[in-house]
Amino acid sequence: MxxxxxxxxxxxxxxxxxxxxxxxxxxxxxxxxxxxxxxxxxxxxxxxxxxxxxxxxxxxxxxxxxxxxxxxxxxxxxxxxxxxxxxxxxxxxxxxxxxxxxxxxxxxxxxxxxxxxxxREELAVGNAIATAEGAVEAAIREYPGTLNGAKCLVTGLGRIGKNLALLLHAMGAHVYVAARKKGDLMFARALGAEPLTYREITQRFDIIFNTVPARVIGAPVLARQDEDTLILELASAPGGIDTESALRMHIRVVEALSLPGRVAPKTAAEYIKEAVYNMLEE
The missing domain is CATH 3.40.50.720 (NAD(P)-binding Rossmann-like Domain)
Structure with missing residues (x-):
């Protein structure tokens, strides 16, 4: 039937x-x-x-x-x-x-x-691709310079972080990845990025992309940035950015949530369809 x-x-x-x-x-x-x-x-x-x-x-x-x-x-x-x-x-x-x-x-x-x-894992992986592309689009729109040559920090190396680091590296950005696990730090190196532990975030960045839904960018890290630094919050609540400190320091934080549905609804629909068909087969 x-x-x-x-x-x-x-x-x-x-x-x-x-x-x-x-x-x-x-x-x-x-x-x-x-x-x-x-x-x-x-x-x-x-x-x-x-x-x-x-x-x-x-x-x-x-x-x-x-x-x-x-x-x-x-x-x-x-x-x-x-x-x-x-x-x-x-x-x-x-x-x-x-x-x-x-x-x-x-x-x-x-x-x-x-x-x-x-x-479904296949949907999560697909959404990570769309989210990474949407994050790049948001960065291009919000940042007054080019991504080529920009100093970018990606926090977290899950599905989204991996795709995002790859895209930024391919566009000529200087990519740094902050992660907790030793394996993720090595994987960041394999992606062409500079690996950092969270304690090693002591530099100024042009753009910070947060993918971690837990506080990883607090006041000490924010204090090392300047007012030109752009922070993109990609993680769901509570997010990973100390937004109160960022506001006090006049650092701009742009929420870029639910990107697949906003920037790539057609492709996001295909990912959902594939997941549904697989569930029906199982």
């Missing part, structure tokens, strides 16, 4: 996702995009009809920000999260991203057991 998909809410990524799945030959319905214009190959239907026609339900990333409404910026009206909404999806396969607040909105979700595509 061929799967049929229902896409409910979400940003540009979910519009591209619905269209891409339809282009693969699957029946796709969508709800919550009334203010976004038509989606190629996709039937926009009322919510109840969508549920009846769809064997697989795709919810956005994140599914909700406030725990009360589905993330649906293009919807004509808020999509409330309650027992009635959750009960619609009994006997359906449900996938969504960052589901903790969604599942906490109703005990009914325990019966449905939605799966979180955001936890």
């Amino acid at each position: 061929i799967n049929s998909f229902g896409v409910i809410g979400g940003d540009e990524r979910m519009r591209y996702l619905a269209s891409s799945i339809a282009a693969d030959g699957y029946p796709v319905c969508a709800y919550g995009f009334e203010n976004s214009g038509p989606i190629r190959g996709v039937a926009e239907t009322p919510l109840l009809d969508l549920v009846k026609k769809s064997s697989v339900i795709l919810l956005p990333l994140p599914a909700t920000r406030d725990g009360e409404t589905l993330l649906a910026p293009f919807a004509a009206e808020p999509i409330r999260l309650d027992d009635e909404f959750a009960a619609l999806f009994r006997n359906r396969t449900v996938y969504g991203g960052m589901l903790q607040k969604l599942t906490a909105s109703s005990a009914v979700w325990k019966e449905i057991e939605p799966e979180d595509y955001y936890r």
Whole structure:
């Protein structure tokens, strides 16, 4: 039996996702995009009809920000999260991203057991690529000089840090990477970067890219920078920058969060689609 998909809410990524799945030959319905214009190959239907026609339900990333409404910026009206909404999806396969607040909105979700595509490794790796490119784009936009020749510090060498260090090195930046693990420090060297422990951050940088969601850039490091230093915060809350100290020292911190959906929604949608297809196969 061929799967049929229902896409409910979400940003540009979910519009591209619905269209891409339809282009693969699957029946796709969508709800919550009334203010976004038509989606190629996709039937926009009322919510109840969508549920009846769809064997697989795709919810956005994140599914909700406030725990009360589905993330649906293009919807004509808020999509409330309650027992009635959750009960619609009994006997359906449900996938969504960052589901903790969604599942906490109703005990009914325990019966449905939605799966979180955001936890998939292939999606995390893909998002790291898009995040690194988005970080470079933000740096080019915000920094008054060129990245070629700029002295750049990348804090953390996870998926995002590795991709970012590679891109910056390829663009001719002088790249330094701060990390805790000895293996990461050696890997930084393999990427063509200068490895540093956090205690060794004693220099001034043109641009600092933080990828660590824990305080790693405090007042002592900030005091060595000047007002021309640009800091890009890529990590989720609480972030890695002492923003109060940065403000006091007149050092600019630019939050560059959720970059895949903002700078590369089409590609980000393909990453989500691949994760969903893999989950269905498994």
